[in-house]
Amino acid sequence: MKFLLVEDNMDLANAIGSRMRLDGHVVDHAATLDDATAFVEAEEYDLILLDIMLPDGDGRDFLKRHRASHLDTPVIVLTARSQVSDRIGSLDLGADDYVTKPFDHAELEARCRAVLRRKSGIAKSTIEIGGIVFDPVAGHLIVGGETLSLRNRELRLLEFFINAPGQVFSKQKLADRLFSYDDDVSDNAIEVYVARLRKHLERSELKITTLRGLGYRLDHVS
Amino acid sequence: MSASPAVSGSLRNRLVLTLIGGAAILALLLFFTVRSYAARVAQQGQDNILGASVTSILDAVALRDGELEVDIPYAAFSMLSTPSDDRVFYAIFQDGELLSGYDDLSATNGRPNGEWVFQSGEVRGETIRQVSASRTLVGLGTRTEVEVALGQTQDALAETLRQISRNAAYLGIGFFTLVAGLSFWATSATIGQLNKLTTSVTRRGPQDLSPFRKPVPREMAPLVSSLNSLMGRLDQSLSQSEDFIAEAAHRVRTPLATVRSYADATLQRVEKEENREALRSMVRAIDESSRAAGQLLDHAMITFRADHLEREEIDLVALVRDLVQRLTPIAEMKDLSLTLVGDPVVIYSGDPILIQNAVRNMVDNALKYAPAESVVEIEVSQGTQAQISVRDQGPGFPPSEIDTLTRRFERGKNAAGTIGSGLGLTIVQDVAKAHGGDLILTNRKGKGACVTLSL
Numbered sequence: 323m324k325f326l327l328v329e330d331n332m333d334l335a336n337a338i339g340s341r342m343r344l345d346g347h348v349v350d351h352a353a354t355l356d357d358a359t360a361f362v363e364a365e366e367y368d369l370i371l372l373d374i375m376l377p378d379g380d381g382r383d384f385l386k387r388h389r390a391s392h393l394d395t396p397v398i399v400l401t402a403r404s405q406v407s408d409r410i411g412s413l414d415l416g417a418d419d420y421v422t423k424p425f426d427h428a429e430l431e432a433r434c435r436a437v438l439r440r441k442s443g444i445a446k447s448t449i450e451i452g453g454i455v456f457d458p459v460a461g462h463l464i465v466g467g468e469t470l471s472l473r474n475r476e477l478r479l480l481e482f483f484i485n486a487p488g489q490v491f492s493k494q495k496l497a498d499r500l501f502s503y504d505d506d507v508s509d510n511a512i513e514v515y516v517a518r519l520r521k522h523l524e525r526s527e528l529k530i531t532t533l534r535g536l537g538y539r540l541d542h543v544s
Numbered sequence: 545m546s547a548s549p550a551v552s553g554s555l556r557n558r559l560v561l562t563l564i565g566g567a568a569i570l571a572l573l574l575f576f577t578v579r580s581y582a583a584r585v586a587q588q589g590q591d592n593i594l595g596a597s598v599t600s601i602l603d604a605v606a607l608r609d610g611e612l613e614v615d616i617p618y619a620a621f622s623m624l625s626t627p628s629d630d631r632v633f634y635a636i637f638q639d640g641e642l643l644s645g646y647d648d649l650s651a652t653n654g655r656p657n658g659e660w661v662f663q664s665g666e667v668r669g670e671t672i673r674q675v676s677a678s679r680t681l682v683g684l685g686t687r688t689e690v691e692v693a694l695g696q697t698q699d700a701l702a703e704t705l706r707q708i709s710r711n712a713a714y715l716g717i718g719f720f721t722l723v724a725g726l727s728f729w730a731t732s733a734t735i736g737q738l739n740k741l742t743t744s745v746t747r748r749g750p751q752d753l754s755p756f757r758k759p760v761p762r763e764m765a766p767l768v769s770s771l772n773s774l775m776g777r778l779d780q781s782l783s784q785s786e787d788f789i790a791e792a793a794h795r796v797r798t799p800l801a802t803v804r805s806y807a808d809a810t811l812q813r814v815e816k817e818e819n820r821e822a823l824r825s826m827v828r829a830i831d832e833s834s835r836a837a838g839q840l841l842d843h844a845m846i847t848f849r850a851d852h853l854e855r856e857e858i859d860l861v862a863l864v865r866d867l868v869q870r871l872t873p874i875a876e877m878k879d880l881s882l883t884l885v886g887d888p889v890v891i892y893s894g895d896p897i898l899i900q901n902a903v904r905n906m907v908d909n910a911l912k913y914a915p916a917e918s919v920v921e922i923e924v925s926q927g928t929q930a931q932i933s934v935r936d937q938g939p940g941f942p943p944s945e946i947d948t949l950t951r952r953f954e955r956g957k958n959a960a961g962t963i964g965s966g967l968g969l970t971i972v973q974d975v976a977k978a979h980g981g982d983l984i985l986t987n988r989k990g991k992g993a994c995v996t997l998s999l
Contacts, residue, residue, distance in 0.1 A: 331798050331799075331802065333799070333802045334798055334799075334801050334802040334805065337801075337802045337803075337804075337805030337806045337809065338801075338805050340805075340806075340809050341805045341806075341808050341809040344809055344812050374794075375790070375791075375794050400801075402790070402793040402794040402796075402797040402798060419870070419873075422797075422834070422838065423797040423798060423800065423801040423834075424797060424800040424801035424803070424804040424805075424830055424831070424834050425801065425804070426804075426808075426831070427805065427808050428877055429873065429874060429877065432873035432874065432876055432877050433873045435873070436872060436873040436876070473879045473917070474876040474877060474878075474879050475877075475878075475879055475916070492815070494817065494820060495811075495812070498811055498820070498824065499812070502877065502878075503824050503827050503828050503831065
């Protein structure tokens with residue numbers, strides 16, 4: 323997916339950008355409202371991540387202008403405040419959702435997915451690979467003409483594999499991305515989800531291979 | 545929080561006392577004036593009749609052959625008859641010597657030629673009004689002075705005076721009652737303006753620091769304008785401190801977000817388990833601090849709002865539905881489903897921000913403790929009270945701690961592995977108390993916890 327990140331703090335922008343690129347997203351960065359406006363006019367984005375406090379103005383003004391010019395790119399606000407009234411304020415101005423800094427990237431991703439799903443029809447981001455059609459936004463997987471609905475964790479797990487085909491993921495690495503850091507995760511939790519995915523992919527050309535002692539890898543078998 | 549001001553006297557009492565005191569003095573003055581005027585008029589009436597009577601007697605005096613002859617006309621006495629049967633005394637003097645009549649009346653030897661001389665006196669124990677007049681009779685070689693004195697008791701006059709006094713008293717009392725009523729009305733109308741201002745100050749919500757625009761009487765304008773300027777300053781300093789908090793939060797949370805994002809990204813690349821564990825601890829610590837900071841601010845905000853509860857009509861179902869939509873992405877990360885059950889509409893008069901915050905904390909808790917791929921059920925119902933219940937299929941509350949969990953910073957023994965500040969349920973309880981409701985923690989029969997916010 324293609325993101326526009328509007329954030330004046332360079333360190334944070336770099337951190338978010340590098341984290342999101344890891345998940346296979348494209349991120350453009352604007353440090354001011356002027357830049358953001360220029361980016362939005364020149365490019366089309368799936369989603370805008372908007373900081374509220376910017377050197378040349380309030381992000382909410384940008385939001386107002388953005389909505390007034392009938393652009394319906396979804397906007398998720400990054401706010402530092404946790405006051406409910408402030409959150410409601412930005413939602414009233416046309417933000418689709420908000421996350422409070424510091425945020426969990428898995429949560430941000432979940433929110434992006436939810437926002438895009440609500441505005442269905444905007445982002446058609448289906449992936450076709452190895453005989454499957456995968457829609458990560460809707461959570462659909464079409465295998466052999468049959469549409470399967472994936473649970474969120476199955477869907478994310480499949481996404482990790484598809485974004486890096488051929489890469490070996492250790493159990494720990496997958497667990498860290500799939501579960502939140504405060505979840506009590508048992509050792510075989512990942513095995514359960516991998517087993518489910520394998521079952522879904524049975525009739526496709528994709529196969530999750532176990533490499534003993536190393537982890538898992540998605541292979542394309544013809 | 546609000547100290548009651550020192551009270552010195554009462555404007556209302558001062559006004560009422562002044563007005564009623566004035567009315568009482570005026571009423572007494574009215575009474576005495578009317579009475580004394582009436583008494584004078586009545587006395588003048590009696591005097592005129594007495595005078596006429598004396599004159600008619602005097603006219604009937606004649607000198608015949610050097611002898612004084614008095615033929616008292618009947619009319620002279622009949623004109624003096626009164627309803628109270630006042631007694632009449634008369635005396636006729638010739639050159640100062642009593643000629644005929646009562647010797648209780650005395651000669652005055654006063655002015656001549658029919659001029660009336662009045663005096664009040666006492667005869668045989670009765671108060672009388674006496675008039676005398678004299679006339680000089682000239683005969684053949686003789687010249688004699690005749691004086692007629694006529695006295696009349698004053699029973700009729702006293703009766704008239706009593707009546708007049710009574711009427712004057714009625715008039716005074718009536719006047720007093722009218723003015724007293726008017727002064728109460730005027731005082732209430734004046735104080736009413738002050739009360740109206742007081743009510744509109746009191747009715748304001750905690751956030752409302754806008755100036756008063758409603759017209760007030762001219763005398764109150766200075767008060768209102770200084771009130772407005774005070775509120776203006778308060779508003780300014782509040783918004784300054786709000787800006788400060790926003791700025792401070794921004795400055796603190798932005799670097800935290802940077803650290804968290806980098807840690808998150810680095811975790812994807814690092815292979816060594818001990819490094820990974822260090823990064824995980826880092827992320828957990830950041831989450832814990834930001835969550836605690838957020839909840840401390842929320843708690844402070846809730847304590848403040850609970851002191852000045854701003855109630856409005858809200859549909860609890862719509863409020864919870866918004867929250868469910870907002871929290872669904874987080875629930876999905878654990879493959880939890882959030883379901884909303886209960887009545888279609890529950891109208892309640894309360895503070896939406898407080899209630900939203902409370903329910904959010906309840907659902908957050910459920911999401912934290914519920915096992916993956918389970919159901920968290922939220923029920924909004926209108927029984928005798930409006931109730932919002934959140935039920936999960938998690939481990940439930942430890943039975944021994946169920947009563948202490950709502951205390952500040954108190955966490956369940958089985959919550960050791962999860963991030964939390966121990967403020968969540970305290971916030972819910974504070975919100976419940978502020979609305980006159982209650983927070984009820986129970987364990988479900990099968991498995992799981994049930995948290996009910998009863999409003």
